[in-house]
Amino acid sequence: MTDSLFTQPLPQDRYRGKTDPVLQLEKINVTFDGFRALTDLSLSIGVGELRCVIGPNGAGKTTLMDVITGKTQPDNGRIFYDQTIDLRTLSPVEIARAGIGRKFQKPTVFEALTVLENLEIAQKNDKSVWHSLRAKLSGEQRDRINEVLHLLRLTDSSQRAAGLLSHGQKQFLEIGMLLVQEPHLLLLDEPAAGLTDAETEYIAELFRTLAGKHSLMVVEHDMGFVESIADHVTVLHQGQVLAEGSLRDVQANEQVIDVYLGR
Structure with missing residues (x-):
């Protein structure tokens, strides 16, 4: 890697020893028409941590993100952000403004606008397209x-319409739209899906570097990618936490092998 970002001391070095949780979920239950999507799920993510969440399809990974971002209200349980903010009392917009950013599986960008305009809209407090494209940015912004x-790696494409970008570039742009908002916690849903090997390697390096300055929760199926970034892994199965710990511990867990990794 030649970018200066990756030659600097990793930000997480400055956060070692901090164990305060940025996010705490306690006994979360979610039911859809009698189906238990999450059952007594408890999870804690520390300040500056890079957490990977894995599990088979239907394990509850997307529902977990929906609960954190306010898209889905749990039947019961507690969700605290930054130790004192009760996320169950906030709307999705308020949760985003509090410092939680989410990237969905499919890139969500304004395809008719340029890369630069997408980032400008993401930066603004007033998110209306009409207002954002006419408002002045500060020098700092x-x-x-x-x-x-x-x-x-989007500088040369800054004036290009987002709809003309490759899939990988759209993934990068959506991550950029989160980063310009300076979130404390990033929720990233399958960020390596559809990327080339080179793009996957770069995004892994990026996430390792962002950890510390931000807390990251990465939901991913690509175990090679998980292995390249994960310090701590949570395995979900049937809406519950099946196992948690280092990647090595999780890979050696007999239950995880049986229901997810295979023998």
Whole structure:
């Protein structure tokens, strides 16, 4: 890697020893028409941590993200962000403004607008397209956007319509749209899906570098990618936490092998 970002000391070095949770879920239950999507799920993510969440299809990974971001209200249980903010009392917009950003499986960008305009809209407090494209950016905001363009290798495509980008570039752009908002916690749903080997390697390096400055929760099926980034892994199965710990511990867990990894 030649980018200066990756030659600097990793941000997580400055966060070692901090164990305060940025996110706590306690005994979360979610039922859809009698189907238990989550059952007594408890999870805690520390400040600056990079957590990977894995599990078979239907394990509850997407529902977990929906609960954290306010899209789905749990039947019961507690969800605290930054130790004191009760997420169950906030709307999805309020949760995003509090510092939780989410990237969905399929890139969600404004395809008719340029890469630069997508980042400008993400940066603004007033998210209406009409207002955002006419509002003035501060020098600090402009510098932040330029930094993110460079970070995600999109500088040369800044004036290109987002709809003309490759799938990988759209994935990078959506991550950039989160980063310009300076979230404390990033929720990333299958960020390596559809990427080339080179793009996957780069995004893994990026996530390892972001950890510390941000907390990250990555939902992913690509075990090679998980192995390249994970310090701590949570395995979900049938809406419950099946196992949790280091990747090595999880890979050696007999229950995980039986229901997910295979023999």
